Amino acid sequence: MVLLQVIINGLLLGGFYALIGIGFSLVWGVTNIINLAHGAIALLGAYLTYYLFVSIQLDPFLSIPLSFVSIFLFGYMLQRFVMNLVVKAQIFILLILTFGLEIFLVNFMTTFFSADFRSVTPSYAGESLVIGEIVIPYIRLAVFFVCVIFAIAMGLFLDKTWTGKAIKATSLDIEAAMMSGINPAKIYAITFGLGSAIAGVSGTLLTLTQAFSPSIAGGLTLRAFIVSILGGLGRIEGALLGGLILGVVETLSSYLIGESYKNAIAFGLMVLVLVLKPSGLMGRKYYAEVKH
Amino acid sequence: MKDKKIILFFLFLAVLIFLPYIVSGYWLRVLTQTFLFASIATGSNIIIGFTGYPAFGNIAFFGVGAYVTGVMTTTYNVPFLVTLPFCALSGFVLAGILGIPILRLKGHYFAIATVGIMETIKEIVDNMVETTGGGMGLTLPIMVGEPEFIYKYFYYVMMLCMLLSVLICYIISRIKIGYALRAIRVDEDAASVMGINTPLYKTLAWAVSAALVGIAGGIYAYWLSYIDPHTVFGGTYPVKMFAMILLGGATTVTGPLIGAFILEIISELVWSKFIAIHGMVLGLLIICIILFIPKGIFETFKGGFSFRKLLNNLRENSL
Numbered sequence: 001m002v003l004l005q006v007i008i009n010g011l012l013l014g015g016f017y018a019l020i021g022i023g024f025s026l027v028w029g030v031t032n033i034i035n036l037a038h039g040a041i042a043l044l045g046a047y048l049t050y051y052l053f054v055s056i057q058l059d060p061f062l063s064i065p066l067s068f069v070s071i072f073l074f075g076y077m078l079q080r081f082v083m084n085l086v087v088k089a090q091i092f093i094l095l096i097l098t099f100g101l102e103i104f105l106v107n108f109m110t111t112f113f114s115a116d117f118r119s120v121t122p123s124y125a126g127e128s129l130v131i132g133e134i135v136i137p138y139i140r141l142a143v144f145f146v147c148v149i150f151a152i153a154m155g156l157f158l159d160k161t162w163t164g165k166a167i168k169a170t171s172l173d174i175e176a177a178m179m180s181g182i183n184p185a186k187i188y189a190i191t192f193g194l195g196s197a198i199a200g201v202s203g204t205l206l207t208l209t210q211a212f213s214p215s216i217a218g219g220l221t222l223r224a225f226i227v228s229i230l231g232g233l234g235r236i237e238g239a240l241l242g243g244l245i246l247g248v249v250e251t252l253s254s255y256l257i258g259e260s261y262k263n264a265i266a267f268g269l270m271v272l273v274l275v276l277k278p279s280g281l282m283g284r285k286y287y288a289e290v291k292h
Numbered sequence: 293m294k295d296k297k298i299i300l301f302f303l304f305l306a307v308l309i310f311l312p313y314i315v316s317g318y319w320l321r322v323l324t325q326t327f328l329f330a331s332i333a334t335g336s337n338i339i340i341g342f343t344g345y346p347a348f349g350n351i352a353f354f355g356v357g358a359y360v361t362g363v364m365t366t367t368y369n370v371p372f373l374v375t376l377p378f379c380a381l382s383g384f385v386l387a388g389i390l391g392i393p394i395l396r397l398k399g400h401y402f403a404i405a406t407v408g409i410m411e412t413i414k415e416i417v418d419n420m421v422e423t424t425g426g427g428m429g430l431t432l433p434i435m436v437g438e439p440e441f442i443y444k445y446f447y448y449v450m451m452l453c454m455l456l457s458v459l460i461c462y463i464i465s466r467i468k469i470g471y472a473l474r475a476i477r478v479d480e481d482a483a484s485v486m487g488i489n490t491p492l493y494k495t496l497a498w499a500v501s502a503a504l505v506g507i508a509g510g511i512y513a514y515w516l517s518y519i520d521p522h523t524v525f526g527g528t529y530p531v532k533m534f535a536m537i538l539l540g541g542a543t544t545v546t547g548p549l550i551g552a553f554i555l556e557i558i559s560e561l562v563w564s565k566f567i568a569i570h571g572m573v574l575g576l577l578i579i580c581i582i583l584f585i586p587k588g589i590f591e592t593f594k595g596g597f598s599f600r601k602l603l604n605n606l607r608e609n610s611l
Contacts, residue, residue: 092346104575
């Protein structure tokens, strides 16, 4: 019974990991940028939610659209005016650029929002759904469903709208996309904006489930990273699967082996997948091959 | 041109040798730190610059070296200098074994796998509480002697470590393996077709690089006499190392060394003026290096300094 509870906890956590992984995987798959500042951008959304909650008591779930829009604009500008300038450079140049950005953002947040751990606790935080011996907090369930809804919406957006199709086209073959009248600079900016916006939303949801401070940015990025690798790049279903696997593996390994080894196991799993099937569990040909 | 370069290098060396008798203890410390970074950057450049494999988590071997010295001096009472060959050996063996599966990956995937290795080793060290002290860190025996002498001692030891890295880099760039690595960087498939045993050379390059970084780690551990997993595995080391390599020029022997000197001295000057926003300034500095001088200052300003070249650099990689 305890094992079932652990697995359910893992799946609920996995929903959150999937959401943070989707944005990362999308940006990586399309623009070939590994955004090491992803976790820091997610925390921008978290702080936005926190300050809205503290100052005007806005419910965290209601601030989702706000963090989506504002972080989208931030990401769009960033890609349009900074990243696009170096996007064709060698990969480690892009890695360092985003790492520089991460250092900047984390220190910015530490200076202006302080290094204290914060959390948001709305009035309904303590209630849970009890089925037999299984306890599921309503908040975690709601967070899980918001994550899944966002994942599905993202998938539909990529499959059904013109912009979504243009994003996919650019990711598959940039020259052919240009020939059919797509402006890659704009598509890259939109992609990065969307990836950041989803990160911002996951930051908002983060405030509800755990305490956060600027120092956890790196950990979030690494989770996003593992999720993308496990599932396969640039694919929503892949990120969803990868997130759930990571969530279950993390909680199971903390339960069976010990809390302190969970990162090592998650990374071991990632390196194993990388060596055995570098395109990820659901990866397809042409998606996110090494382009340089 | 060539003679001029060599004369310049030896002049620079002579200045460094006599500097401890002129400057204050504070600057001695700053310079020792700079040598440390120069060693790491030069050592890592063998795999990053020469071979073209962006080993972002190469700092893992720095941590391994630091812990080898740490554990050997505390648990087994081995003299400090004796531990250094073991630092090199552990880095060499570890990278050699890990390199066989990991070096099959390319580009991003390789970069990430090395970060994964770094984090995994960190976690393992963090959990071996009996030998390494875990998250509490490890306190090494403090060297006996006058503070003045200790400062100078580490200054010279670290300088020798840096010179060793530069020497090995220089030798590698001159012999067959150097040419093989260059061929791998430009086109690995073509190199393989030419009859170069690419897995062997890649693994060898990574192992040598790890050994050099490991020695730097060992000296660092004894110098600070306190290490903990979170500072020696990660922190800002990887990105600083990369910024130094890029600033100086990745494909050259002395580039990373010069990059290290420029960045560390700037960082030190900035540190003393803006303590509160130091991290932000470092972030911005790195972003600016990437945007304007990704090819390194020497390649960029070959025929003299001009702002147009900066703008050209900016335009070259944009969409």
